[in-house]
Amino acid sequence: xxxxxxxxxxxxxxxxxxxxxxxxxxxxxxxxxxxxxxxxxxxxxxxxxxxxxxxxxxxxxxxxxxxxxxxxxxxxxxxxxxxxxxxxxxxxxxxxxxxxxxxxxxxxxxxxxxxxxxxxxxxxxxxxxxxxxxxxxxxxxxxxxxxxxxxxxxxxxxxxxxxxxxxxxxxxxxxxxxxxxxxxxxxxxxxxxxxxxxxxxxxxxxxxxxxxxxxxxxxxxxxxxxxxxxxxxxxxxxxxxxxxxxxxxxxxxxxxxxxxxxxxxxxxxxxxxxxxxxxxx
Amino acid sequence: xxxxxxxxxxxxxxxxxxxxxxxxxxxxxxxxxxxxxxxxxxxxxxxxxxxxxxxxxxxxxxxxxxxxxxxxxxxxxxxxxxxxxxxxxxxxxxxxxxxxxxxxxxxxxxxxxxxxxxxxxxxxxxxxxxxxxxxxxxxxxxxxxxxxxxxxxxxxxxxxxxxxxxxxxxxxxxxxxxxxxxxxxxxxxxxxxxxxxxxxxxxxxxxxxxxxxxxxxxxxxxxxxxxxxxxxxxxxxxxxxxxxxxxxxxxxxxxxxxxxxxxxxxxxxxxxxxxxxxxxxxxxxxxxxxxxxxxxxxxxxxxxxxxxxxxxxxxxxxxxxxxxxxxxxxxxxxxxxxxxxxxxxxxxxxxxxxxxxxxxxxx
Ligand SMILES: Nc1ncnc2c1ncn2[C@@H]1O[C@H](COP(=O)(O)OP(=O)(O)O)[C@@H](O)[C@H]1O
Ligand SMILES: [Mg+2]
Numbered sequence: 001x002x003x004x005x006x007x008x009x010x011x012x013x014x015x016x017x018x019x020x021x022x023x024x025x026x027x028x029x030x031x032x033x034x035x036x037x038x039x040x041x042x043x044x045x046x047x048x049x050x051x052x053x054x055x056x057x058x059x060x061x062x063x064x065x066x067x068x069x070x071x072x073x074x075x076x077x078x079x080x081x082x083x084x085x086x087x088x089x090x091x092x093x094x095x096x097x098x099x100x101x102x103x104x105x106x107x108x109x110x111x112x113x114x115x116x117x118x119x120x121x122x123x124x125x126x127x128x129x130x131x132x133x134x135x136x137x138x139x140x141x142x143x144x145x146x147x148x149x150x151x152x153x154x155x156x157x158x159x160x161x162x163x164x165x166x167x168x169x170x171x172x173x174x175x176x177x178x179x180x181x182x183x184x185x186x187x188x189x190x191x192x193x194x195x196x197x198x199x200x201x202x203x204x205x206x207x208x209x210x211x212x213x214x215x216x217x218x219x220x221x222x223x224x225x226x227x228x229x230x231x232x233x234x235x236x237x238x239x240x241x242x243x244x245x246x247x248x249x250x251x252x253x254x255x256x257x258x259x260x261x262x263x264x265x266x267x268x269x270x271x272x273x274x275x276x277x278x279x280x281x
Numbered sequence: 282x283x284x285x286x287x288x289x290x291x292x293x294x295x296x297x298x299x300x301x302x303x304x305x306x307x308x309x310x311x312x313x314x315x316x317x318x319x320x321x322x323x324x325x326x327x328x329x330x331x332x333x334x335x336x337x338x339x340x341x342x343x344x345x346x347x348x349x350x351x352x353x354x355x356x357x358x359x360x361x362x363x364x365x366x367x368x369x370x371x372x373x374x375x376x377x378x379x380x381x382x383x384x385x386x387x388x389x390x391x392x393x394x395x396x397x398x399x400x401x402x403x404x405x406x407x408x409x410x411x412x413x414x415x416x417x418x419x420x421x422x423x424x425x426x427x428x429x430x431x432x433x434x435x436x437x438x439x440x441x442x443x444x445x446x447x448x449x450x451x452x453x454x455x456x457x458x459x460x461x462x463x464x465x466x467x468x469x470x471x472x473x474x475x476x477x478x479x480x481x482x483x484x485x486x487x488x489x490x491x492x493x494x495x496x497x498x499x500x501x502x503x504x505x506x507x508x509x510x511x512x513x514x515x516x517x518x519x520x521x522x523x524x525x526x527x528x529x530x531x532x533x534x535x536x537x538x539x540x541x542x543x544x545x546x547x548x549x550x551x552x553x554x555x556x557x558x559x560x561x562x563x564x565x566x567x568x569x570x571x572x573x574x575x576x577x578x579x580x581x582x583x584x585x586x587x588x589x590x591x592x593x594x595x596x597x598x599x600x601x602x603x604x605x606x607x608x609x610x611x612x613x614x615x616x617x618x619x620x621x622x623x624x625x626x627x628x629x630x631x632x633x634x635x636x637x638x639x640x641x642x643x644x
Binding site: 054168170171173174176177178179180181184185188192194206254 | 331333334353354355356357361363367368370371380381383384385417425426428432438479516609
């Protein structure tokens with residue numbers, strides 16, 4: 001009785017969810033194959049890979065300039081990488097610290113979490129003012145980087161906290177009681193066991209930093225990151241080359257996810273069958 | 282020199298819980314000591330203080346004469362075995378066992394031969410390359426034991442190591458453990474809340490209650506000569522009867538009870554003139570049909586009716602109702618034909634020689 005009503009409702013809900021999730025991406029992907037003379041809308045005047053070639057500078061120079069994204073892409077990737085490393089290390093260390101209750105741990109927790117809660121534009125603006133006052137030049141690898149860490153570190157921290165909460169302390173104690181130092185115990189027992197969590201924390205940090213906009217807007221200085229650059233091109237005129245780029249970045253994200261999934265699978269497998277690991281060691 | 286010495290050791294947790302207080306113990310080399318007591322009495326806390334996982338808030342712990350109170354766990358010559366095995370899930374059986382040797386400065390052949398030897402000893406060789414999680418509970422506990430012993434600790438600490446195993450397997454591993462300990466001559470400190478384990482395995486038992494030591498003695502001592510009411514109630518199955526006006530003569534105490542005058546050996550803690558508890562072991566009592574025993578010389582006679590009876594293997598359990606005032610348990614052998622014919626409701630008399638009865642202080 002109930003399922004007769006509920007099922008179709010759920011089905012519609014699901015369909016709508018998928019439509020809104022993938023619809024824009026699919027439209028974007030279709031339009032990216034617009035012909036040379038076409039605009040950023042339907043109809044498709046001719047199917048071609050012209051805008052992909054245009055993006056990569058393979059078309060003869062014309063009225064429309066190439067998207068200035070080469071340097072920005074490199075910057076964004078570097079920034080995301082730096083952020084990932086720092087945030088994950090900080091996240092793991094902080095979560096590790098939170099395993100033993102200490103005085104004021106509640107306050108520290110909220111201070112850390114604040115970084116992901118406060119509106120990005122405000123933090124960005126505040127940082128810009130602050131760096132002006134302090135006489136520090138704004139740069140994507142400086143002021144923006146700090147804000148990226150402040151923003152992504154809480155995510156990494158929360159992921160690690162959830163993982164360590166379920167962690168069985170006696171496994172570490174067993175290692176200590178065998179005469180293995182705390183540092184070695186962390187490296188050889190704790191870390192391998194929390195590695196899937198570390199991967200997730202890295203993925204969070206990377207993706208959040210890679211497309212961060214509001215915090216970067218006021219703090220990156222003259223050299224822009226990728227999201228800022230793309231936004232900048234909108235103010236001129238939109239051509240389908242943006243869509244081609246969108247498709248490529250989406251593919252890049254999927255690649256990252258695939259790598260994540262593979263590493264995860266390997267970590268989980270490692271915890272299951274040991275013949276392979278034995279051979280490696 | 283003792284292998285392990287606890288001098289007035291105490292532990293108060295940061296939330297104010299007094300988990301252990303005034304714990305005094307000396308353990309000789311190769312001794313098998315069991316901490317026995319109900320859940321929450323501070324057994325694990327004490328064991329963890331010996332291992333170094335819990336800070337000692339009072340007193341000192343010495344291992345082989347050396348004060349280890351402020352030495353971290355990895356530098357103490359102890360090895361701990363956990364109830365949940367605490368194996369490294371990302372390592373094979375062989376890697377688990379060899380783990381503690383990796384940080385010692387041993388050649389690879391030396392290490393391998395040690396690991397091989399102990400795996401052989403525990404029958405783990407066929408599983409060497411398997412993942413520990415995929416093995417049975419008994420095998421996992423053997424891995425944990427092998428891992429803890431291969432580093433050659435002075436003291437092996439075991440926190441309810443058999444608690445997660447089923448009854449049959451528990452008996453098997455219990456026997457293995459006892460043999461192993463004799464063979465290796467390593468000092469074992471074993472925590473359990475099951476008296477059968479403590480009584481069956483250890484050379485000495487430390488009976489604990491609410492963070493305090495109630496009695497330390499051989500299994501026979503704590504079983505046959507309880508020093509306190511707690512021990513009398515906790516160990517074995519004693520009938521406990523209240524008595525007044527203790528008088529002691531020639532090492533035998535006599536008290537007045539609701540069932541007449543009763544005699545027994547007074548524990549050191551009791552004083553003449555005081556009220557005490559009479560503890561009579563269930564299996565030391567003799568049971569006979571009312572009237573039939575009257576002619577026999579008998580001490581500590583109690584009259585009652587059979588309220589319940591059931592047999593477990595070769596042991597016959599009776600519950601005797603003493604005129605509606607109290608019930609006591611009696612255990613006899615099922616070999617006795619006469620007793621096997623007693624039925625619920627029959628009037629009986631039980632008695633017990635005074636040398637088997639203990640008089641302990643109340644409270
Ligand atoms: N980390 C802790 N903080 C506060 N109290 C604790 C802690 N660990 C144990 N306790 C308390 O200390 C007492 C003894 O605990 P424990 O040593 O684990 O007992 P046992 O092993 O005999 O069951 C218990 O009352 C328990 O609640
Ligand atoms: Mg315990």
